Amino acid sequence: xALLNRSDWYDIARDTNWTPKYVTxxxxxxxxxxxxxxxxxxxxxxxxxxxxxxxxxxVKVQREKDAGAYSVKAALGRMKFLDSADPGWKSILKLHYxxxxxxxxxxxxxxATMARFGRAPGxxxxxxxxxxDETRHGQIQLYFPHEYVSKDRQFDWAHKAMxxxxxxxxxxxxxxxxxxxxxDATSVALMLTFAFETAFTNMQxxxxxxxxxxxxxxxxxxxxSSIQTDEARHAQIGTxxxxxxIENGHKEKAQKxxxxxxxxxxxxxxxxxxxxxxxxxxxxxREKSFKEFMVEWIVGQFERNILDxxxxxxxxxxxxxxxxxxxxxxxxxxxxxxxxxxxxxxAAGASPDERDWLEEKYPGWNDTYGKCWDVIIDxxxxxxxxxxxxxxxxxxxxxxxxxxVGVPGKKWDVRDHYLDYKGRRYHxxxxxxxxxxxxxxxxxxxxxxxxxxxxxxxxxxxxLEGALKYMGLQPEDCGKDAHDYAWVWNYNKPDKxxx
Amino acid sequence: xxxxxxxxxxxSDFVLQLVPVESDxxxxxxxxxxxxxxxxxxxxxxxxxxxxxxxxDGDAPFDRDATVEQSGFQVMETIEVYYE
Numbered sequence: 001x002a003l004l005n006r007s008d009w010y011d012i013a014r015d016t017n018w019t020p021k022y023v024t025x026x027x028x029x030x031x032x033x034x035x036x037x038x039x040x041x042x043x044x045x046x047x048x049x050x051x052x053x054x055x056x057x058x059v060k061v062q063r064e065k066d067a068g069a070y071s072v073k074a075a076l077g078r079m080k081f082l083d084s085a086d087p088g089w090k091s092i093l094k095l096h097y098x099x100x101x102x103x104x105x106x107x108x109x110x111x112a113t114m115a116r117f118g119r120a121p122g123x124x125x126x127x128x129x130x131x132x133d134e135t136r137h138g139q140i141q142l143y144f145p146h147e148y149v150s151k152d153r154q155f156d157w158a159h160k161a162m163x164x165x166x167x168x169x170x171x172x173x174x175x176x177x178x179x180x181x182x183x184d185a186t187s188v189a190l191m192l193t194f195a196f197e198t199a200f201t202n203m204q205x206x207x208x209x210x211x212x213x214x215x216x217x218x219x220x221x222x223x224x225s226s227i228q229t230d231e232a233r234h235a236q237i238g239t240x241x242x243x244x245x246i247e248n249g250h251k252e253k254a255q256k257x258x259x260x261x262x263x264x265x266x267x268x269x270x271x272x273x274x275x276x277x278x279x280x281x282x283x284x285x286r287e288k289s290f291k292e293f294m295v296e297w298i299v300g301q302f303e304r305n306i307l308d309x310x311x312x313x314x315x316x317x318x319x320x321x322x323x324x325x326x327x328x329x330x331x332x333x334x335x336x337x338x339x340x341x342x343x344x345x346x347a348a349g350a351s352p353d354e355r356d357w358l359e360e361k362y363p364g365w366n367d368t369y370g371k372c373w374d375v376i377i378d379x380x381x382x383x384x385x386x387x388x389x390x391x392x393x394x395x396x397x398x399x400x401x402x403x404x405v406g407v408p409g410k411k412w413d414v415r416d417h418y419l420d421y422k423g424r425r426y427h428x429x430x431x432x433x434x435x436x437x438x439x440x441x442x443x444x445x446x447x448x449x450x451x452x453x454x455x456x457x458x459x460x461x462x463x464l465e466g467a468l469k470y471m472g473l474q475p476e477d478c479g480k481d482a483h484d485y486a487w488v489w490n491y492n493k494p495d496k497x498x499x
Numbered sequence: 500x501x502x503x504x505x506x507x508x509x510x511s512d513f514v515l516q517l518v519p520v521e522s523d524x525x526x527x528x529x530x531x532x533x534x535x536x537x538x539x540x541x542x543x544x545x546x547x548x549x550x551x552x553x554x555x556d557g558d559a560p561f562d563r564d565a566t567v568e569q570s571g572f573q574v575m576e577t578i579e580v581y582y583e
Contacts, residue, residue, distance in 0.1 A: 330513050375541050388540070394516055404514065404515040408513035427506060427575070
């Protein structure tokens with residue numbers, strides 16, 4: 001029997017709205033779980049998802065994707081790429097897997113929220129596939145690093161990181177709980193799929209796959225490409241939802257949720273992708289600076305997307321564009337200095353040739369961040385590694401839970417954007433982080449950041465050793481300089497040579 | 500005498516740091532405690548110049564021999580330590 005074309009039956013088949021008899025509509029779709037905007041049901045029925053697929057088609061394509069990624073892994077497994085990979089690239093892998101793999105499962109739960117509580121049949125249908133996508137992403141990104149665990153126990157943090165109290169895990173969990181697990185289905189569509197996946201991950205995964213290919217990591221490149229194609233599909237859940245919200249007079253509230261999510265994701269990007277691109281990737285393999293990548297792929301695309309749909313660029317856009325010059329350099333310096341507190345080995349990326357590159361891409365780098373690195377380099381050359389390791393904790397932001405950093409050196413500009421609320425002082429890394437808090441203070445006020453926990457006596461002994469223990473880091477897990485300071489000795493050579 | 504944790508912003512450094520001090524510390528002792536975590540680590544010392552302490556956005560520094568208690572510092576007060 002001939003099959004009907006999908007277009008002949010799709011709209012009827014996926015229209016799973018019905019009139020409930022045994023419960024009320026409100027009980028079936030509680031506002032807190034479904035739609036904080038309270039758009040009427042009939043309005044949601046105009047939701048038209050741009051990407052349509054059937055379950056049969058989905059399974060066929062996904063099976064082929066998995067077969068491709070796993071067979072490449074199996075075929076290249078014997079090439080021992082990891083043994084010869086630059087330590088900086090290995091750190092990118094460890095950081096990626098630890099920060100991402102389990103959050104994919106959390107994203108699956110967010111997709112499940114939309115699949116069950118989404119008000120539009122089309123949203124529920126797409127999110128069902130999104131749930132399957134994210135489950136796959138979690139599994140595949142745990143399976144791939146698992147084979148490296150026997151060679152390097154830091155890879156075990158692919159599974160461990162999100163179960164720990166490591167500061168990077170706290171920061172990641174807090175951000176994703178805010179845009180995924182702690183929101184209703186409609187807000188998830190805006191904050192996760194539109195503001196995070198459309199703006200950031202879809203593009204970032206394209207860039208990451210290209211970088212992996214450039215350094216010769218074919219397995220990882222295939223894996224990331226395979227994931228990106230899923231992201232490109234389910235990231236489209238948010239756009240038709242935004243269209244309905246704007247048409248029904250909810251532009252202002254929708255704009256606020258998008259603005260919050262974009263900023264929260266940007267700050268995570270600044271500590272993960274920024275250092276990876278500008279410091280960890282071997283100099284010879286760098287295609288673009290982080291800023292160039294952001295301007296071309298993230299800023300341009302997001303501006304077009306957001307204006308096309310009828311929203312405005314976020315109110316803090318100028319601040320964000322200025323941030324592209326600075327924040328990730330401070331985050332990198334912080335991660336490198338507090339390297340025992342992370343599960344990867346940060347590459348300093350501050351050899352003479354790398355500094356020339358940084359100065360070219362970020363004019364003024366030597367007079368600012370370079371001043372701090374000058375002191376660090378002198379200490380290593382003089383045998384004072386102890387002075388390149390921390391004896392206290394950085395203050396972390398009560399919104400993004402990352403160190404509060406700014407510009408050092410000749411243009412010293414570091415600020416605490418604090419706020420006193422109900423008898424407690426909250427510290428923020430920027431005015432935008434403080435603004436996010438102010439939008440719904442009681443949503444965030446109860447959370448204790450790492451410093452709050454330290455001061456509350458939850459970290460014992462109350463020193464760095466106790467902090468490492470609290471974060472779940474064994475001595476063998478703790479990050480070290482990725483190149484064992486080899487980059488420093490290039491400063492002694494008459495002709496500068498990159499490590 | 501009680502321990503007062505402070506949020507310290509040290510001139511020319513890139514990050515805010517947690518620095519615990521005692522309530523009877525003078526401002527010179529506060530500056531010294533702060534300097535331990537920045538000077539010679541990421542900031543070059545400036546011999547012959549004096550470190551002073553002020554509140555973030557404060558116009559003037561506190562007297563060098565004023566104590567933490569006399570200065571009214573709250574827990575996690577944000578202070579700037581800078582060269583005069």
